[in-house]
Amino acid sequence: MYFSSIGTMGVKSGQRDAVISILTRSNPALADIGCLVYEVGGRDDDPNTVYVCEVWESEEAHAQSLELDSVKETIAEAMPLLTGDFGGYDFMVAGSPLRSE
Template sequence: MTFANVGTLGVKPGHRDDVVAILTRHNPQLAEAGCLQYEVGVDDEHPDTVFVTELWESAEAHRASLQLDSVRAAIAEAMPLLSGEMGGSQFTVVGSPLQG
């Protein structure tokens, strides 16, 4: 079943666009690892927050992706720019009105 990871990343003031640039950098390894969708967003009412929505083939595929060199490098690059405030939810997708 499809696995969803929806979260927020708190960023240090003035670094939102830097984190967005890291997270939106082209990475074909994600699709190869089972990522179906990876969307990054912002809301000007929350200038120190980055929103991320991920859909994966499975929770296992998501966990395994965290071992990819490209993902580990992106995490290491972003960590100094984060405030440490993180939130979100993970769940198994059970259906969609957009799919048959």
């Protein structure tokens, strides 16, 4: 069963695009460790929030990704631009109308 996370990150005023740029840099190691989807974006009516949608092969794969040096470096670079206001939900994916499993 897949693991998914839908999250929000509060960003300092005027820093949303910088955070999106940091989080969307190519990182093939994520796919290698089991990331199936990692989408990052924002909303025009919410300029101080970044939205992230992730789907992983397993919860363990997600946890392992946090140990990758490349992920640690990305987090360290983004942290000074964040407010510390995080939200969201994690859940186990039950299925999808887009695939037969």
